[in-house]
Amino acid sequence: MPGQKPADPLKNVSAKPKSTSMLRRSSSLAGEESDTNHVSDNKRNTQQAAWRRQKSLTLQQSKVSESHEEELRPGEPLFSIGVLADIQYAPIPDGFSYGGMPRYYRHALVAARDAARHFQRDAVSLVINLGDIIDGKCQEVEEHGGIPHPPTSQIDPGAHAVDEVLEALSEYQHGPILHTYGNHELYNLSREDIGKKLNIPFRAEEPHGELVGYYSHLVEQDDGSKLRFVVLDTYDIAMMGRCKDSSVKRKLAEKLLAKYNPNFPENENSPEGLMGNEKRFVAFNGGVDEPQLEWLRTTLQEAKQNRERVIVLSHQPILPGSSSPVCLIWNYHDVLKVLRDYSCTVIASFSGHAHRGGYQRDDESGIHFRVIEAILESPDPHRTYGFVDMHHDRIVVRGLGDCTSATYDFDHMHDESHSDNRMDTAKI
Numbered sequence: 124m125p126g127q128k129p130a131d132p133l134k135n136v137s138a139k140p141k142s143t144s145m146l147r148r149s150s151s152l153a154g155e156e157s158d159t160n161h162v163s164d165n166k167r168n169t170q171q172a173a174w175r176r177q178k179s180l181t182l183q184q185s186k187v188s189e190s191h192e193e194e195l196r197p198g199e200p201l202f203s204i205g206v207l208a209d210i211q212y213a214p215i216p217d218g219f220s221y222g223g224m225p226r227y228y229r230h231a232l233v234a235a236r237d238a239a240r241h242f243q244r245d246a247v248s249l250v251i252n253l254g255d256i257i258d259g260k261c262q263e264v265e266e267h268g269g270i271p272h273p274p275t276s277q278i279d280p281g282a283h284a285v286d287e288v289l290e291a292l293s294e295y296q297h298g299p300i301l302h303t304y305g306n307h308e309l310y311n312l313s314r315e316d317i318g319k320k321l322n323i324p325f326r327a328e329e330p331h332g333e334l335v336g337y338y339s340h341l342v343e344q345d346d347g348s349k350l351r352f353v354v355l356d357t358y359d360i361a362m363m364g365r366c367k368d369s370s371v372k373r374k375l376a377e378k379l380l381a382k383y384n385p386n387f388p389e390n391e392n393s394p395e396g397l398m399g400n401e402k403r404f405v406a407f408n409g410g411v412d413e414p415q416l417e418w419l420r421t422t423l424q425e426a427k428q429n430r431e432r433v434i435v436l437s438h439q440p441i442l443p444g445s446s447s448p449v450c451l452i453w454n455y456h457d458v459l460k461v462l463r464d465y466s467c468t469v470i471a472s473f474s475g476h477a478h479r480g481g482y483q484r485d486d487e488s489g490i491h492f493r494v495i496e497a498i499l500e501s502p503d504p505h506r507t508y509g510f511v512d513m514h515h516d517r518i519v520v521r522g523l524g525d526c527t528s529a530t531y532d533f534d535h536m537h538d539e540s541h542s543d544n545r546m547d548t549a550k551i
Contacts, residue, residue, distance in 0.1 A: 198514065200512035200513055200514050200519070201344055201346070201348060201513050201514060201515065202247075202248045202342070202344060202513055203245065203247045203248065203510050203511065203512045203513065204247050204248055204249050204250065204251060204510070204511045204513070205238065205239075205241075205242035205245075205247045205249075205250040205251065205295070205508065205509070205510060205511075206250070206251045206253070206473065206495055206508065206509045206510070206511055206520075207235065207238050207250070207251070207252055207253070207495070207498055207507075207508040207509070208252070208253035208254070208255070208474075208475030208476075208494075208495040208496065208497055208498065209253070209254070209255045209305075209475045209476070209478055209497035209498060209499050210231045210232070210234075210235045210252075210255065210256045210257070210288060210497075210498045210499060211226070211228070211231060211255050211256070211257060211258040211307055211497070211498075211499040212228060212229070212231045212232040212235070212256065212257050212258065212284055212287065212288050213228040213229075213257065213258040213260045213261045213264070213267070213269070213284060214228070214229065214261070214264060214269045214270070214280075214284065214287075215228050215229070215260055215264055215267040215268055215269035216228070216229070216267070216268045216269070217229070217230075218260075218267060218268075224478070224500060225500065225502065226499050226500055227499060227500065227501065227502050227503070228258060228260070228499070230501075230502065230503045231498050231499045232287060232288060232291055233503070233506075234498050234501065234505075234506040234507065234508070234524075235256075235288060235291045235292060235498060236291035236292075236294055237506050238498075238506060238508040239291060239292045239293070239294035239295040240294045240295075241508075241523075242295045242297070242510075243294055243295045243296060243297055245510070246297045247295075247297065247298065247510065248297075248298050248342060249298040249299050249300065249301060249340075249342065249352075250292075250295055250298070250299075250300045250301070251300075251301050251352070251436060251473065251511075252292070252300055252301065252302045252303065252321075253303050253305075253436065253437075253438060253473060253474060253475035253476075253495055254302070254303040254304050254305030254307075254308070254438035254475050254476070255304075255305040255306065255307040255308065255438065255475060255476070256285065256288045256289075256302075256307075256308070256321075257281060257284040257285055257288060257307055257308065257311060258284075258307055258499075259306075259307050259310035259311065261280045261281040261283075261284045261310075261311055262280060262281055262310065262311060264280055279311075279312075280311075281310070281311025281312055282311070282312060282316065282320070284311070285308075285311070285312065285320050285321075286320070289320065289321075299340070300322075301340055301352055301354060301436065302321035302322065302323055302354075303323075303354055303355075303356075303436055303437060303438045303475075304317050304321060304323060304336065304356075304358070304438065305358070305438035305439075305475065305476060306358065306363060306407045306408075306409075306438075306476075308321075309358060309361070309363035309364040310363065313364060314334040314336065314364055315334065317336070318334070318336060323336040323338070323354075324336065324338050328412075328414055329414075331370075331371050331372075333365070333370060333371065333372050335356050335359050335412070335414075335415060336356045337354060337355055337356040337359075337415050337418060337419075338354050339351050339352060339353045339354065339422055340352045340354070341431065348432075349429065349430065349431040349432065350431065350432050350433070350434065350513065351422075351426050351431045351432070351433045351434075352433075352434050352435075352436055353419065353422055353423070353426075353433055353434070353435045353436065354436045354437070355411060355415070355419070355435065355436065355437040355458070356411070356415060357408075357409050357410070357411060357437045357438055357439040357452050358409035358438075359372065359409060359410060359411050359412045359415050360372045360375050360376050360379075360409055360410035360411070360412050360453065360454075361373070361376055361408075361409035361410070362376045362377070362380070362391070362406045362409075363406070363407075363409075372412065375410075375412075376406075376409070376410070379404060379410070379453060380404055380405075380406060382404075383397070383401055383404035384397060384404045384405065387406070391405065391406035392405050392406050392407050393405065394449050399448060400443055400448045400451065401448070402447070402448040402449040403448050403449060403450070403451040403452070403453055403455075404453060405449060408439060408449075408450070408451070408452065408453055409439070409452070409453060410452060410453035410454045411452060411454060411457065411458055416457055416458070416461060419458070419461050420461050420464070423461065423462075423464075423465040423468055423469065424465070426465075426468050427465060427467070427468045431468070432468065432469075432470050432536070433465070433468050433469045433470065434469075434470055434471050434472070434473060435462065435469060435471070435472040435473070436472075436473055436474070437452070437472065437473075437474045438474060438475055438476050439451065439452045439474060439476045440452070440455075440472075440474045440476060440477060440481070440492065440494050441455050441458050441459060441462070441472050441474065441492060442455070442459065442472070442483050442485055442490075442492035443455065443483075444481075444483035445474075445481045445482060445483035445492040445493070445494050446474075446476070446477035446480075446481040446494045447477060450476050450477040450494075459485070462485075462488065462490060463485070463487055463488040463490070466488035466489060466490055466535055466536075467535075467536055468536075469488075469490050470490070470491065470518065470531075470533060470536065471490060471491035471492070471493060471518060471531055472490065472491070472492045472493070473493050473494075473495060473511075474492075474493075474494050474495070475494065475495055475497065476494070477494050478496065478497035478499065478500050479496065479497075479500075480493075480494050480495060480496035480497075480525075480526070480527060481493075481494040482494065482527075482529065484531075488535060489534065489535020489536075490535065491518070491531040493520070493529070493531070495509065495526060496522075496524075496525045496526045496527065498524075500525070501524045501525045505524040505525060506523060506524045507522075507523065507524030507525045507526050508522075508523055508524065508526060509521060509522045509523060509526040509528075516532065516533050517530055517531060517532045517533060518530070518531045518533075519531075
């Protein structure tokens with residue numbers, strides 16, 4: 124368990140508008156990136172022709188908050204879910220990010236509890252937590268003006284803070300809470316402890332037995348509509364929480380940072396001197412290794428065959444433009460390639476990590492990429508969280524506090540050309 128959190132400049136960055144095998148993996152992760160708008164697969168290009176024909180000139184402005192648009196398309200949602208991101212609670216006074224952004228550590232716990240009560244009151248089907256429920260400063264409580272546990276106490280401050288947040292979220296009892304985890308959990312806890320507390324089914328990945336936490340969850344309605352949530356582990360390849368001496372995944376992370384970030388290792392969290400999307404190569408980010416990518420492709424293929432729609436969840440954003448480059452998954456292009464191959468199945472991606480939030484629609488696939496605004500940086504009396512209403516033809520995000528409301532259409536989710544492969548467009 125880390126004793127002191129490294130400097131993290133991430134959260135003050137504004138998002139856009141409001142072994143042999145190791146070397147092989149390194150080639151996949153650290154190779155030259157293709158243009159994000161380049162279509163390299165003819166089959167995928169053909170499948171996406173319908174989306175390209177339907178795409179309007181206002182594609183990049185498909186985030187809509189005006190209430191009159193919804194008045195044109197009335198109707199109760201099929202079901203609703205709750206969503207929150209970056210609580211980052213710590214038992215310390217209000218403070219600032221490393222870039223000077225105000226942070227409300229104790230109020231974040233109050234806001235999380237109120238959100239859970241609201242979700243319970245409205246009986247949402249489930250709740251999504253997009254990671255970083257506690258802050259790395261939990262390991263430095265006294266240094267930041269808080270009251271530490273007695274020196275004789277056996278209580279770990281990070282574990283105790285997680286328990287406090289989970290107790291607050293337990294106000295919601297109507298359904299499951301799907302957790303992702305982020306860098307701030309790793310500043311406090313081991314992956315094994317994170318899995319136990321957040322009910323994330325970490326698996327010991329062959330051949331080295333390193334823990335990785337990805338999974339999916341299916342919601343099936345009485346009318347037969349099916350929605351699968353696919354939860355990615357974007358700290359699969361990472362510096363944090365990986366053994367310095369024996370971890371193959373850490374060695375791969377070190378190799379990537381050494382190649383792309385001249386500040387490594389002395390100032391590994393700094394993007395200074397990096398340009399464009401290369402700013403993501405900082406130590407508070409991570410990547411997705413090949414076994415997880417293979418699992419993702421298999422999961423999406425099965426979802427397609429079973430006529431399920433899919434929402435992808437991750438702590439780190441996936442699509443450039445949905446947030447600052449410094450927030451992106453190291454090998455976002457590998458993840459995007461898989462998602463684009465299943466654009467008729469994947470509705471959207473939701474993530475956290477970038478506190479100001481953000482949104483971008485992928486020009487190639489039509490998939491929506493939404494970054495949810497952080498609870499942490501909204502002062503009392505504001506409580507920042509949202510509801511996501513699932514309709515037959517759209518998602519409606521109803522934001523509270525600083526969470527932006529929006530409507531995301533399913534107009535990219537065209538039928539396959541062969542009738543026996545068609546998705547039922549009358550259902551999710």
